[in-house]
Amino acid sequence: MNLLLSLIGLGALAVFLTYRYLIYPIFFSPLSKIPTPNPLCYITDHFSRYLSWREQEFDWLLKYHRQYGPLIRIGPTSVSVNSVEGLRQVYTSLEKHPFYAQFTNYNGMPNMFATVDHQRHSVQKRVLSGIYAKSYLQRSEDIKSISQDVFDQRLTPVLGHLADIQRPVNVFELFQFVAIDFYSAYAFGLDRSTHLTENHGHENRPYHAADSRYIYESKDRRDHSWFPEDECLALCRATAKGIDEKQPAGSTPPIIFEKMYSSLSAQNPPLPHDTILLTCASELRDELIASQEGIAITLTYAMYHLSKSAHLQSRLRAEIASSTDINDLSSLPLLNALIHETLRLHAPGAGRQPRLSPPSGLTLHNHYLPPNTSISSSSYVLHRTSSVYPDPETFNPDRWLDASEEMKRCWWGFGSGGRMCIGNHFAEIIIRRALVEVYGRVETWIVDEKGSEQTKTFLAGPRGRRLVLGVGRAKGQ
Numbered sequence: 001m002n003l004l005l006s007l008i009g010l011g012a013l014a015v016f017l018t019y020r021y022l023i024y025p026i027f028f029s030p031l032s033k034i035p036t037p038n039p040l041c042y043i044t045d046h047f048s049r050y051l052s053w054r055e056q057e058f059d060w061l062l063k064y065h066r067q068y069g070p071l072i073r074i075g076p077t078s079v080s081v082n083s084v085e086g087l088r089q090v091y092t093s094l095e096k097h098p099f100y101a102q103f104t105n106y107n108g109m110p111n112m113f114a115t116v117d118h119q120r121h122s123v124q125k126r127v128l129s130g131i132y133a134k135s136y137l138q139r140s141e142d143i144k145s146i147s148q149d150v151f152d153q154r155l156t157p158v159l160g161h162l163a164d165i166q167r168p169v170n171v172f173e174l175f176q177f178v179a180i181d182f183y184s185a186y187a188f189g190l191d192r193s194t195h196l197t198e199n200h201g202h203e204n205r206p207y208h209a210a211d212s213r214y215i216y217e218s219k220d221r222r223d224h225s226w227f228p229e230d231e232c233l234a235l236c237r238a239t240a241k242g243i244d245e246k247q248p249a250g251s252t253p254p255i256i257f258e259k260m261y262s263s264l265s266a267q268n269p270p271l272p273h274d275t276i277l278l279t280c281a282s283e284l285r286d287e288l289i290a291s292q293e294g295i296a297i298t299l300t301y302a303m304y305h306l307s308k309s310a311h312l313q314s315r316l317r318a319e320i321a322s323s324t325d326i327n328d329l330s331s332l333p334l335l336n337a338l339i340h341e342t343l344r345l346h347a348p349g350a351g352r353q354p355r356l357s358p359p360s361g362l363t364l365h366n367h368y369l370p371p372n373t374s375i376s377s378s379s380y381v382l383h384r385t386s387s388v389y390p391d392p393e394t395f396n397p398d399r400w401l402d403a404s405e406e407m408k409r410c411w412w413g414f415g416s417g418g419r420m421c422i423g424n425h426f427a428e429i430i431i432r433r434a435l436v437e438v439y440g441r442v443e444t445w446i447v448d449e450k451g452s453e454q455t456k457t458f459l460a461g462p463r464g465r466r467l468v469l470g471v472g473r474a475k476g477q
């Protein structure tokens with residue numbers, strides 16, 4: 001009797017599981033009618049994960065969006081959407097997928113990027129949005145001082161020296177250093193900022209000509225790519241001490257840190273001091289990595305295309321020569337077009353950005369998506385929509401000189417909506433200024449592009465973390 005009951009129980013379980021994980025997702029799920037590129041996608045997310053692991057997911061999505069249209073099913077409860085309408089509906093208000101929780105630092109300390117909950121995120125974002133606003137950054141005397149220090153005093157001498165001795169340089173690494181120096185100055189104040197650029201990555205060792213016969217690669221094996229947690233926390237601790245003891249601000253104040261620190265210190269009931277420091281460090285470390293990677297990747301690929309075209313370089317040089325205000329480069333058309341086109345073809349944040357459908361579900365492109373459906377778009381795919389960007393694989397900055405509204409709406413370099421990149425204007429200021437400093441003074445050409453091909457991963461940078469360019473003084477410089 002017991003055996004019979006067990007067999008019936010097992011049979012019922014088998015029927016339930018077959019229905020739940022096989023029959024329902026294939027035939028009865030509201031997603032069943034959505035075009036599905038591979039039958040495995042009906043029953044498992046592992047197929048798209050496998051493709052992602054093989055770096056084939058982006059091209060797979062592109063192929064099937066071209067074949068099936070703006071909405072495709074890529075898992076039992078996951079869809080990919082590729083349309084301006086999709087961006088509008090999904091990215092204005094939907095919560096992030098729990099996927100993002102992996103981006104916390106210091107064993108789970110929250111930061112803005114990793115926070116999924118809508119309410120908690122808006123509180124965090126409000127604290128910092130003012131100091132990243134375009135108008136604030138454009139007017140800021142501190143940004144001017146930092147730009148002058150990082151570009152005029154640190155980068156320009158390095159470029160001049162490289163040109164004089166004709167030593168090639170790994171621009172990906174050099175501009176990671178520029179971005180880290182700039183961000184750390186804005187976060188912690190100029191006096192506490194890192195000094196990687198002029199030291200060429202050799203910590204505590206002034207740059208000097210004896211190293212010049214080598215192609216520039218950092219010999220410092222500390223992991224700059226992921227700013228170490230302990231260093232970031234130590235900087236936060238030292239800066240907090242300076243604020244608490246009312247030490248003089250120094251050349252520029254610790255703008256980002258001070259904002260976060262004062263907001264967290266004012267909370268009621270009060271937070272433990274260590275929690276405040278760790279929360280600040282988690283946010284600042286995340287932003288520092290975003291700066292270092294996003295800015296260096298964009299500059300690397302902009303310089304890659306410029307290095308392939310002497311004509312494009314001379315057009316840019318002529319535009320730079322005509323500009324009147326080094327602190328406001330936002331109105332140079334070719335410069336902006338170059339940056340837009342680089343972020344179109346080489347978006348650093350290329351991967352799918354998953355969101356969750358709300359408790360009431362969502363109707364998208366005439367399909368009902370039940371609650372908790374994962375919905376995602378990818379800039380890699382959006383930016384290759386050939387009806388919007390003809391000949392999408394070609395780098396053509398001129399396409400932006402007279403851009404249609406549709407081109408602008410489909411461009412997604414910094415995301416959109418409530419979770420759009422908070423650092424977009426900050427990044428653009430650094431990228432513009434870097435290109436002006438380089439191409440206003442020197443010309444570049446490709447020496448070694450091995451390892452510069454872009455990965456097809458969530459954060460997409462040069463596979464070998466390098467692009468080696470030659471540098472020579474531009475005519476008349």
Ligand code: HEM
Binds near residue numbers: 114290295
């Ligand atoms: C060219 C450089 C950059 C690119 C291409 C870029 C791109 C992006 C994209 C696409 C997102 C949305 C990601 C998603 O929803 O999954 C994002 C979010 C974010 N970025 Fe950037 N970013 C850049 C530079 C920066 C910089 C310099 C900072 C720091 C100051 C920064 C801080 C952030 C933060 C905090 C978020 C999360 C915003 C939120 O959740 O509300 N990014 N970025």
